[in-house]
Amino acid sequence: MTSGGSASHPFPKAIWMATNARALPSMSPQFIDRLAQKLSPYRSKLGMPEQHRQVALEVLRENSLVADGTALFLVEKKFILHLSPTSFPDVAAAEVLAMQAAKAGLGPKLGSVILDVTLSGELDGRSFMALPRCRPMSNNKLVRAWQRRAVRPVALRWLRGVVELAEPPSTPAADKFLAALDHLAWMDAIPCQIRSAAKVSMAKISAKEATPRFVPMHGDFWAGNILSSRHEPMIVIDWRGSLMEGFAIYDLIRFAVSLNLRPAVLRTELAYHASSLGASEQDTMIFLLAALGHFSANLGEFPVVSFRQMAIEAFSMLAAAVADQGGAL
Template sequence: MNDLARHVSQKLGDVLDLSSLSAIPVGAFKTVVADATMPFQIKGKHAKDDVVLLVSNSDFDGVVEDDIAMAQSVRDIVDGETGAQIVRPKLSGKWGTQSYAVFERHHAFSQNRALATFQKVMIAPVLRDWCAQLALQTKQHWADDDAYDRRFRAPLRHLVQDHDCPSALRRFAENRLANTRTDQWTCIEHGDLWLGNVLLTRKFPNPFAPSDFNIRVIDWRGANVQGYPGADIVRFVRSLCGRPGRLRSKWVGQILGQYRATLEMTPTDMAENVALSLGVLGQDLGCFPRDRYCDMRRDTTGFLRSQGMLGDI
């Protein structure tokens, strides 16, 4: 990795302190995902030059390249303001067979509880509005019956047929399959929009300076260009709030309610779109661990119930 860091520094104009190269710790979940990438941080000789180096692993050597390509394809579709929140590399390429990218270093949410709470409260509305614009600007209707069935019926059938699916979610899917809607639509869905994939451009945003609340959304390789509106914001809010038992807050309801109002969506619509997203993932887990998927589906079901979005089921 030292040779790659040296190569990167030269490409950037020898602005990096190579002695500062260090691996960025990742969560336990990432260590069991076969195609997980390897992140490193390198300090600049000046703080403004600090970077993050992302490298694919040798078994899945194209994943960083795929990440960059997907992010660029999304930026090409949306307007400039929405696209600006999607992380853009300073440099990317191949090192041997492995793909890599270099990004300006931004800030993760703080480990300090008080500061993290402030960051979350200030950033959540920004992320909510960004998600809404991403959905509206990539909205796509489906007139073909077979395509409509693949996008809006088959994922629900998968949930109904999966015996490990929580009973409440299975009954909800059965209920929605009995509803013969033809007006549903898809949009670009990030697919993994949790706290760790949203970075802040400023660690200590000034509440009176809107420009301080710019975000950068990372990790686009799993994005679904035919995804579902509402799935991303539900995932993000769940990650903001922590344990399922702490999710019955007025603040959570307001964030989701304001998103739904922008998209003219009912709570049932949102729950159905989340169910569809879970069904699509379940149809093709790829490198995603099955046990992790089942845990996520169970926790998401608990969240939807806590917000009253599954109705009386």
């Protein structure tokens, strides 16, 4: 699930966990038993034989270190159940709605990376949802390196498909970009170079030298949110911060940073995305900065220092790629 307050945050979970450790209240055996009973009407959806009287639950994570982190349960060895914390009781319900909206907005092909929710409900005012169990990236360095190499072309093809959904330039898009860029431009914690680039981007949009357009955006597209299953080489989770009227380029750069994508590969992808957006390679920075501005205005409880770190990494990677293409910011 996502980390933060009212919005999903585009940052490595490890940073958030280290800077804002919180725990869910301990669960009693009685509570867990009640949860199992709550799931009993869903036995057929869980693929349980009729003779089973109670759903088998295994606690995977009772306490979370993130502010809105869910408790996790393994259900019947086949599903992962997310239970919202008492302080953020609607987290799981919000995730269900976001997944459904993204699946509808992306269409059957691109939306196939989103899991179908097996079941959802509420217990003591806390929403929950269950998803099919999938495989995360391995903790073994060698295996993880192989998994990352395998998922890279799949993810890059998917990102190309998403940017092809770019809407025509519009006044609402320009207004949204300008508002986001303005917030970033006046954020004292952000380095002057990034703030100056945001102001230049605003001037280009105002002078109609750049044409903002909406593109679907996951908002946290990094290796930690990519799983796999027997039927799909790539499953993408954590959609609560997604936007169907979002900002291009950010997901590409977020993915590139998390996989330390080779510069030559990033330059190739950047050229494709720029062409799909009807923009120059250097003007792709406008889209990235607008995304950063959007997140800067929706930090919730996320530490500003961590946002600053992420913004610098993303800006630096794109700036280097643009410079290698012969562009200038």
